[in-house]
Amino acid sequence: MQRFAAPSSGLCLLCLSLWAGPSLAAPKPHAVAKMALLDGSKAGQVDFAQTNHGVLVTFDLRGLSPGAHAVHVHTSANCDAKSKFTAAGPHFSPEPKLHGFLSKGGPHPGDLPNQFAAADGTLHASTLTSLFALGNGKKSIFDRDGAAIVVHARGDDYTSQPAGNSGDRVACGVIVRTVGPKPRKGPKRNTHA
Ligand SMILES: [Cu+2]
Numbered sequence: 001m002q003r004f005a006a007p008s009s010g011l012c013l014l015c016l017s018l019w020a021g022p023s024l025a026a027p028k029p030h031a032v033a034k035m036a037l038l039d040g041s042k043a044g045q046v047d048f049a050q051t052n053h054g055v056l057v058t059f060d061l062r063g064l065s066p067g068a069h070a071v072h073v074h075t076s077a078n079c080d081a082k083s084k085f086t087a088a089g090p091h092f093s094p095e096p097k098l099h100g101f102l103s104k105g106g107p108h109p110g111d112l113p114n115q116f117a118a119a120d121g122t123l124h125a126s127t128l129t130s131l132f133a134l135g136n137g138k139k140s141i142f143d144r145d146g147a148a149i150v151v152h153a154r155g156d157d158y159t160s161q162p163a164g165n166s167g168d169r170v171a172c173g174v175i176v177r178t179v180g181p182k183p184r185k186g187p188k189r190n191t192h193a
Contacts, residue, residue: 029134029180033149033173037063038081043171044123046149050180054130057112061124061151061171064117068155070166073110073132077146077174085169088148090162092132092141102158107131109139110147111164114155136181147175 028050035043044061059071075089091099092110100106101113109131117123133139141147151171156164 027179029177031134031175031177031180033175035061035149035151035171035173036079036081037171038084038169040081043151043173046173046175048134048175050134051128054128055132055134056126056128058126059115059123061117062122064121064123064151064171065153066117066119066121068114068116069123069170070152070154070156070164071112071115072108072150072152072156072163073112073141073175074148074150074172075110075143075145077148079148079172079174081172085148085150085172088150088169088172092147094138099162100156100158100160100164103161107158110141111156111158115151134177134180141175142177149173149175 030050031048033046033048035045037043041063043063044059047058047060049056049058073092075092076087078087078089079085080087091108093108097108098105099108099111101111111131112129113127115123115125115127131139132141134141136142149172150169152163153167153170154165156166158164
């Protein structure tokens with residue numbers, strides 16, 4: 001038994017360092033948006049998880065009309081229903097870009113692919129984007145006045161300016177970071193769209 005003592009204690013040290021490694025890394029940022037319709041009723045939520053390959057956006061919505069809906073991150077954390085959600089501002093785009101995945105000079109980093117509600121008005125789906133991020137880096141949506149996610153009445157044609165001919169804003173949620181660094185102080189950056 002004696003001769004196994006040295007190797008096994010060496011192995012234990014290795015185990016310990018492997019175990020301690022991941023716990024020292026900062027947790028990846030996470031955010032959530034509680035969604036509301038224009039009449040103030042709850043419309044579910046949108047979840048944002050930073051991954052090594054972009055932000056995983058998961059929709060768990062209700063109260064929508066069946067079919068295609070444009071979804072975008074807009075520049076301001078303001079979902080005032082009296083403004084018909086126009087208080088959320090234009091699409092998130094720190095640099096001056098055109099709207100739409102099919103536009104030359106596009107897309108806005110806040111553009112997301114269309115999502116499709118079921119016949120009962122629910123919408124359960126996920127999409128991954130690397131156009132924006134949840135930390136405090138260059139691609140962050142969290143400038144001084146935050147950001148909101150907006151669902152439109154119709155699908156996005158990915159070409160028309162400034163919002164893909166997607167119609168009225170029908171649902172909105174302020175994006176709140178639940179895990180991640182403290183918000184950066186500084187100017188609003190995303191005002192070009
Ligand atoms: Cu929009």
